[in-house]
Amino acid sequence: MKEVLSGNEAIARGAYEAGVMVVSSYPGTPSTEITQHVAEYEQIYSEWSTNEKVSLEVAIGSSLAGKRAMTCMKHVGLNVAADPLMTVSYTGVNAGLVIVVADDPNMFSSQNEQDSRHYARFAKIPMLEPADSQEAKDFIARGLELSEKFSTPVLVRSCTRLSHSKSVVQIKPRHTPPIFEPENDIKKWVMVPANARQRHKFVEKRLEKIARCADEGKVCMNPVEMNSEEIGIVCAGVTYQYVKEALPEASVLKLEMVWPLPMEKIKRFAEKVDKLYVVEELDPFLETELKAAGVEVQPLERDICGELSTDRVKELFGTESPEPAFDPGVLPARPPNMCPGCSHRGVFYAISKLKLFAAGDIGCYTLGLLPPLNAINSTVCMGASIPMAHGMDRATEGELAKKSVAVIGDSTFFHTGLPGLLNSVYNSGCSTVVILDNRITGMTGHQQNPGSGCNIKGEPAPQVNFPALLKAMGVNNIRTVDPFNVEDCLDALKEETAKDEVSVILTNRPCIFADRSVMKPPFYVDEDNCCGCTACTRLGCPAILWKKDEKKAFIDETLCTGCELCSNVCRFDAIHQRES
């Protein structure tokens, strides 16, 4: 049977067919849907872990116990998981272990554009790179076999284009994997220096062996498609699709495994063509390796920033690009914005009004940086808000703590916010932390977390009690506010930032997508009372519009979720709620 699947759906199917027993992940665009689809298979234990380090460690535990495992994350998630990654390379695996990492060229939803292929070289483990959904599915099984054959974790690299585009996939039944007894091998699994020194030697030999097998076509086909001998292209992953479309006459060596490289095979291919090019997205990873191995690679004026496309490959080779079907410039701009009724908006309005410096974090609330709120001043990585606010506080002997806050969502707080807050309390900081608790991981599409009260399958799960948790961490000032009550937010921010010890302000409204029952009848503007003061428009709610000629506000009632925030900021009694 054939089905049309996205790369992410195909990876989930691949795990199912290959007999994977455990999938543990932290959501991150573009990888999130893999684990959501895995959760639909009752034969697989799946979970949202609290962060990527934890998710990889859960998967390592499953491998040690003799059950095939997979963990999925976005590229920056692999930074969080880098600690266990570097050492599981040394321990090796028992049952197969695949780590799916999805890069985001062009940063459609990311804070940086890093190229995860470096991690394969860094950790000295193989990396497979599928070019379409069929390969995305097949490479999970292949990765697991490779993992078991060489006792190595295996990285499978996706990217936004592969994760989210669909192609035809041949569906097969679930396979019964080889049986592994749980391992109890101290020399292999306990990485004290004496054991680790031996395992390092094993790692180096393993890499050589895999590279040799790759050259002999024993672990990956790395197929060669010979056409014209004038141009030969080395490429991998989705870039292969762009090359085939842009340069149908060229000969192509398509690398299915991008680390370690089948260098002898590449050299043989290079000898068969007049000019050899490497076409790759992001860093010149393959090009650098080929040049270091003495392969002559023709230069290309390639921008290493951003996503490749068929047209960009055509431009690189000087072939004509077709006229675009439409001019994107004629479309109205649709800047990102928090949803109407988002429970974060009132807090940002208050932060902006008080002109506080907000050390932000990763989530929907990063959008608080946009006008008219202009309420986020820094965003670096998951969990950075609280330590950065603490650093500003300590660097100025508490002075900046009176003028700043850290803003973090509930899921990000569980991910890496907890140690940051503990650090501030332990080191006698006095920063103010706002935890935007909307009981869901909003930005990646509403995944459950330890605050949601249910697990990935929607079954009941223990729900974190924030005040009790914060109290246990040593926070003395804990305050809960209604984020739709601006006066409440302003009072809390003023009073807590004035204190000489750590304070935490918790918000208490769910994301409207997590709990639709909170939606209420819409609000409207009574034009007779509206004096055009513009206060409501400064909330940045997409439902609030401005009538230019009349100089009055207007609410699009089809978008309004009835959150009340605008009526709370209007001082002229001009915003009222419909009865139903």
Ligand code: SF4
């Ligand atoms: S998804 Fe939820 S948290 Fe994110 S912007 Fe929309 S309402 Fe806010």
Ligand code: SF4
């Ligand atoms: S806040 Fe009230 S008075 Fe001011 S523009 Fe909005 S509706 Fe009109």
Ligand code: SF4
């Ligand atoms: S009540 Fe006001 S702020 Fe809330 S969604 Fe409706 S228009 Fe937007």
